[in-house]
Amino acid sequence: MRAEDTVLILLAAGRSQRFGDADKLAQEFLHKPVAYHVVTALEAIPFLDRVAVIDGTKLDFASRGYDVIVNDDPAAGMSRSVQLGLRAARAKGAKGVVIALADMPRITAAHVYRLLDTARDDADAVVASSDGTRPCPPAVFGAGRFDFLESLEGDAGARDLVRAGRHVVTTPAELIDIDTPEDLDRLRAIAEAPDQHDAITLPQPEPWWHPRPE
Template identity: 55%
Template sequence: MIPVEQTVLALLAAGKSKRFGDIGSKLDEMFLSRPLGLHVAVTLEDVPFKERVAITNGCEIDFAAHRFTIIPDHDPDRDMASAVRLGVERARDAGAAAVIIALADMPRVTATHIYRLLDAADGPSAVVASSNGRYPSPPVLFGAARFDEVLAIRDDQDARDMIRAGVHVVTNEQELIDVDTPEELEQLRALVHAPEARR
């Protein structure tokens, strides 16, 4: 187990939302009466992380109001892992025992699941991913001994291989819903009978 008080939460909110269409940021779209990208921040607000940082670019959400340090990713297109590296760099500089990488477009992640990731971490070399029982996904925990390895990643396949080789904590598939398209957001709204769902 790695203590939450020694762990940095890095919330990735810097994507361009290309699959969502020309809307600015999908994270500003409303879901259950608050911006889609704010749900994880609010859900984890009382978890006593060593530090919480939001890697942002383009969305209008005030993560600072929820005790996040804002780290702008001015060039999120340079490669898919750029925001991850910014979060891991912050965790390394803070002397954290681990970093948890979470995505702002996964609005149903729970604090209970985050604690389960921490419980499954067996030391500084830990890599612990979430899973729906078929494949791993974020949120993902990296122990401090893996920070340099993560920072060296430039290829998506290297990241996937690293995560596949780690420990996987299975949770309800609906908790790991990742909203990438307008259709997926509408399906999620319908699933939970959100007031924004189309009639």
């Protein structure tokens, strides 16, 4: 699937009960906010459009080339943010979407291109990332899956769809997810002491298609 035919949907909710009162996406990691790492990593990919769905963060995604959509009902679950992003993708005539999380600061463009290559030009494509054990974001969905994804409610519903799709394996280190202050501390520890990488437990993502713990 060509990047030029897909819309990037970046789920960028700054509110996180597990992180406390702070905006986790704005927390500093390697001299810039957590969320700007994935923004920088994917900025050269020629997507049809980029959409950031936010519900609390004050980060300026618009200045980084994103159409910003505010999820005014975050209590409805992450599926609400996905729905808002999909509506924007439909309006652009997208043949597919890449759904990524802003709290995964080690995602690379090379991996996203592998996801798109695996999706081919397939309207029913479902291609997720994997650490070799379970599927997780980022993920690619063809336009033929939009109706189903928009019908979901809460934080779950697409689990079986994703499990039955294709999976592109990458290193667990690339799929680090930041949900708690402790997760961020571990990530900083890895950056400061890469030789200790194997001794540090890495936080792995809770996919948006699974119920997320409070």
